Amino acid sequence: MSSKDQLAVKNLHVGFQNKKSFTKIIDGINFSVKKGETLCIVGESGCGKSLTSLSIMGLLPKTGKVSEGEILFDGQDLTGLNEKQMSKIRGNEISMIFQEPMTSLNPVHKIGWQISESIVLHQKLSKKQAEEKAIDMLKLVGIPSPDKRIHQYPHELSGGMRQRVMIAMALSCNPKLLIADEPTTALDVTIQAQILELMNKLKTELHMSIIMITHDLGVVSEIADKVLVMYAGKVVEYSDVKTLFANPQHPYTQGLIESIPKLNEEQDELPIIKGSVPSPDEMPKGCRFSTRCPYATNACFNEVPPMISGEAGHQVHCWKYTECWEIVEKEGLIDAGMRETAAASQLIGS
Amino acid sequence: MVSFILRRLGLMVVILFIVSVIIFSLVNVLPGDPALLKLGQEASPEAVEKLRIEMGLNDPLYVQYFNWISNVIQGDLGRSYIDNTAVTEILKQKIPVTLQLTVISFFVAILIALPAGIISASRKGTLWDYSSTLFALSGVSIPPFFLGILLIFIFSIGLGWFPPSGYTPFWQDPMRSLMLMILPAITVGIRLSAELTRMLRSSLLEVLQSEYIRTGYAKGLREKGVIFKHALRNAMIPVITVSGLQVGSFLGGAVITETIFAVPGLGQLVVNSILTRDFPVVQGAVMFMAFAVVFINFTVDMLYSVLDPRIKLSGGAK
Ligand SMILES: Nc1ncnc2c1ncn2[C@@H]1O[C@H](COP(=O)(O)OP(=O)(O)OP(=O)(O)O)[C@@H](O)[C@H]1O
Ligand SMILES: [Mg+2]
Numbered sequence: 001m002s003s004k005d006q007l008a009v010k011n012l013h014v015g016f017q018n019k020k021s022f023t024k025i026i027d028g029i030n031f032s033v034k035k036g037e038t039l040c041i042v043g044e045s046g047c048g049k050s051l052t053s054l055s056i057m058g059l060l061p062k063t064g065k066v067s068e069g070e071i072l073f074d075g076q077d078l079t080g081l082n083e084k085q086m087s088k089i090r091g092n093e094i095s096m097i098f099q100e101p102m103t104s105l106n107p108v109h110k111i112g113w114q115i116s117e118s119i120v121l122h123q124k125l126s127k128k129q130a131e132e133k134a135i136d137m138l139k140l141v142g143i144p145s146p147d148k149r150i151h152q153y154p155h156e157l158s159g160g161m162r163q164r165v166m167i168a169m170a171l172s173c174n175p176k177l178l179i180a181d182e183p184t185t186a187l188d189v190t191i192q193a194q195i196l197e198l199m200n201k202l203k204t205e206l207h208m209s210i211i212m213i214t215h216d217l218g219v220v221s222e223i224a225d226k227v228l229v230m231y232a233g234k235v236v237e238y239s240d241v242k243t244l245f246a247n248p249q250h251p252y253t254q255g256l257i258e259s260i261p262k263l264n265e266e267q268d269e270l271p272i273i274k275g276s277v278p279s280p281d282e283m284p285k286g287c288r289f290s291t292r293c294p295y296a297t298n299a300c301f302n303e304v305p306p307m308i309s310g311e312a313g314h315q316v317h318c319w320k321y322t323e324c325w326e327i328v329e330k331e332g333l334i335d336a337g338m339r340e341t342a343a344a345s346q347l348i349g350s
Numbered sequence: 351m352v353s354f355i356l357r358r359l360g361l362m363v364v365i366l367f368i369v370s371v372i373i374f375s376l377v378n379v380l381p382g383d384p385a386l387l388k389l390g391q392e393a394s395p396e397a398v399e400k401l402r403i404e405m406g407l408n409d410p411l412y413v414q415y416f417n418w419i420s421n422v423i424q425g426d427l428g429r430s431y432i433d434n435t436a437v438t439e440i441l442k443q444k445i446p447v448t449l450q451l452t453v454i455s456f457f458v459a460i461l462i463a464l465p466a467g468i469i470s471a472s473r474k475g476t477l478w479d480y481s482s483t484l485f486a487l488s489g490v491s492i493p494p495f496f497l498g499i500l501l502i503f504i505f506s507i508g509l510g511w512f513p514p515s516g517y518t519p520f521w522q523d524p525m526r527s528l529m530l531m532i533l534p535a536i537t538v539g540i541r542l543s544a545e546l547t548r549m550l551r552s553s554l555l556e557v558l559q560s561e562y563i564r565t566g567y568a569k570g571l572r573e574k575g576v577i578f579k580h581a582l583r584n585a586m587i588p589v590i591t592v593s594g595l596q597v598g599s600f601l602g603g604a605v606i607t608e609t610i611f612a613v614p615g616l617g618q619l620v621v622n623s624i625l626t627r628d629f630p631v632v633q634g635a636v637m638f639m640a641f642a643v644v645f646i647n648f649t650v651d652m653l654y655s656v657l658d659p660r661i662k663l664s665g666g667a668k
Contacts, residue, residue, distance in 0.1 A: 057568060059564060083572065083573075087570045087572050090567065090569065090570040091569035092570055095568070098561060098564065098565065098568075103560065103561040103562065104561045104562055104564075104565045105562055106566070106580050107562070107584070107658065107659070107660055108583050108657065108658055109580075117569060117571075118569040118570060121570055122570060153659040153660070155659070155660045169565075169569070
C-alpha cells in the first residue's frame with residue numbers, strides 16, 4: 001500500500017449468513033483509492049457493487065458480514081472497529097450518497113434540519129451556525145435561494161434537487177472519501193450531467209477521494225481516474241481509465257465497451273453479452289465469466305484465472321493473457337507448472 | 351386549511367344528523383312503555399294513557415323526532431323520564447368521570463406501548479421482542495371483566511394498595527380520586543397498550559427498512575438517534591389512527607370496567623337508562639358519544655398533518 005492511499009481494500013470477502021449456511025457474494029477483491037482520486041466501480045446488476053460500498057461504510061444489512069480481508073482507511077482497518085468508532089467516521093470522514101434520491105431523505109423533516117444534523121453531530125457547531133453552514137452547502141451544490149430551501153420538505157423538491165441535497169449533506173463535514181452509489185441512475189440525462197459536473201468540480205475544490213459506483217460507462221469516462229470492473233463478486237479488470245477504454249483486456253470489459261451505442265457508426269444491432277450471471281450456488285469453479293465468455297476453454301471452467309499485471313498497474317484476471325494460453329486453449333488442461341508460469345505472466349501491449 | 355376545517359365541520363353536522371335519526375329510531379323500537387314504567391305495573395290504563403299523551407308518546411314518530419332534535423339544537427336534551435332532571439345536568443356529572451378514566455387509561459397505554467413497541471422493534475427476535483409480543487397477545491385476548499377482577503384481587507384485597515371500587519371527583523380529593531381510578535384505568539389501558547405495542551412494532555419495523563434510515567446511519571447517527579429522530583415520527587402515523595379510534599370508543603364508556611369498579615361513568619348511565627326505558631337520557635348520552643367520536647377523528651386528521659408534512663389540509667380532493 002502506498003502512503004498516498006486514502007483507502008485500500010485488501011482481499012475482501014463479504015457474504016450473508018442465514019440460519020444454515022454462509023453465502024459468499026464478494027470473493028476476495030482488492031483495490032485502492034489515492035487522495036484526490038476517483039475510482040469507478042462498474043459491473044452489472046447484482047455483482048456486489050453496493051455490498052462493497054456498504055462494507056466500507058460498515059452498513060451491511062444485519063445478516064451481511066465481512067468474513068475476511070481488510071479495509072484500510074488512512075491506514076486504519078475499519079473492519080475491526082466497533083459501532084461507536086464507526087459512527088464517528090461515517091458522515092464525517094467517509095460519506096455516502098445513495099442510489100435513490102427520492103427516498104433517501106426523511107419525509108418529515110425540513111431540508112435544513114437534515115443537513116445541519118450531521119454538522120451538529122460531528123463538528124459540534126451550534127444549531128444557528130450549522131444552519132448557516134447548511135445554507136453554504138446548498139449554495140455550493142448549486143441550489144438557488146438556499147435560505148428559503150432549508151425550510152422546505154423533501155417532497156417539495158425535484159429528484160435532481162434532492163440528490164443535490166444529499167450531496168450537500170454528504171459533503172457538509174468535508175469528508176476525505178465520498179462513496180456515491182449510482183447517484184444519477186434515477187435522474188434524467190441533463191440532470192445527470194449536471195450532477196457529475198458538480199461532483200468533478202467539488203472533488204478538485206475539496207480535494208477528496210471518490211468511489212463512484214455505476215453501470216454506465218459514459219459516466220465512467222467523464223469522471224473516473226481509475227476503474228474497477230467487477231463480475232459476480234470478483235474483480236475481472238482494474239486499470240486507469242484511459243488504458244481501459246483504449247485497450248480493454250478482459251472479454252467481459254470488452255463486451256461492456258462494445259455495447260455502448262456509438263452515434264457515428266452504422267450499427268444494426270448492439271452487441272450484447274449473451275446469457276446471464278450465474279447465481280451464487282451455481283458459480284463455476286474456475287473463472288466466473290466462463291459461462292458467458294466466447295473464448296472459454298475447459299481450463300477456464302475449472303481453474304480460477306491468475307492475475308496478470310501490465311503497465312501502469314493494469315490488472316486483468318483471465319487465462320487468455322497467460323503465457324501458456326496456447327496450450328490451455330488446445331488441451332483445456334492445466335498442470336502445476338503451467339499455473340506457475342501463468343501467475344508470473346505479464347500483460348503485454350497495455 | 352380554513353376550507354379543510356369548514357368542510358370537516360360540514361361533514362360532522364351531516365354525520366351527527368344521521369346518527370341522531372338512527373338513535374331515535376332504535377330507542378323507539380325498544381319494547382317497553384316508558385309511561386307504564388314510570389307509573390309502575392299497577393297503574394290504571396287510563397292514567398297510563400293520560401301520561402302517554404302528556405309525554406308526547408302518542409304523536410307520530412317524525413313529530414316526536416322533530417320536537418326532540420329542535421330542542422337538541424338549542425342545547426336542550428330534554429328531561430329524564432325517571433326523575434325529571436335535565437339530561438344535560440346528568441351528562442355534566444357523568445362526562446368528567448368517563449373523561450378522567452379515558453385520559454388516565456390512554457396515559458397508561460402510551461406509557462407501556464411506547465417503550466415496549468420501540469424495544470421489540472429494535473431488538474427484533476430477542477427475548478425482549480418475544481416478551482412484548484406475548485404481552486401484546488395476552489393483553490388483547492384477556493377479557494376486561496377477568497382482568498378487572500384479577501387486579502382487584504391482587505392489588506386491593508391482596509396487597510391493599512388501592513381501594514377496590516368507587517369514585518371520588520378529582521376536585522374533592524385528587525389523591526383518592528387517582529387511587530380509585532388506577533385499577534380501572536389499567537384494565538382499560540392494558541388492552542389499548544397491547545394493541546398499540548403491536549401496531550408500533552410493525553410500523554417501526556417497516557420504517558426501519560426505509561432508505562432514509564440508512565441515510566441516518568450514514569450520517570454517523572447511532573441507533574438511538576436514528577430511532578428517535580428519524581423513525582419514530584414516521585412510525586407514529588398508523589399508531590395515532592388506532593389510538594384515535596380506541597379513545598373514541600373509551601368515551602362511549604367502558605361499560606364492563608365501570609360496572610366492576612363502580613365508576614359512575616357514561617357506560618353505566620347508558621345501560622341503566624336502557625333498562626329503565628329512560629329514552630331522553632339514552633338519546634342524549636349516545637349523541638354525546640357520537641359527537642366525541644367525530645371530534646376525535648377530526649383531531650386525528652389534524653395531527654396527521656402535523657406529523658407528516660406531505661399531508662396537506664387543503665380543500666381539494668384527498
Ligand atoms: N440482504 C441480502 N440478503 C441476501 N443477499 C443479498 C442481500 N442484499 C444483496 N444480496 C445479494 O448480494 C448480491 C450483490 O448485491 P448488490 O446490491 O451489491 O449488487 P449491485 O452490484 O449493487 O447491483 P445493482 O447494480 O443492481 O445495484 C446480489 O446478488 C444480491 O442477491
Ligand atoms: Mg447497487
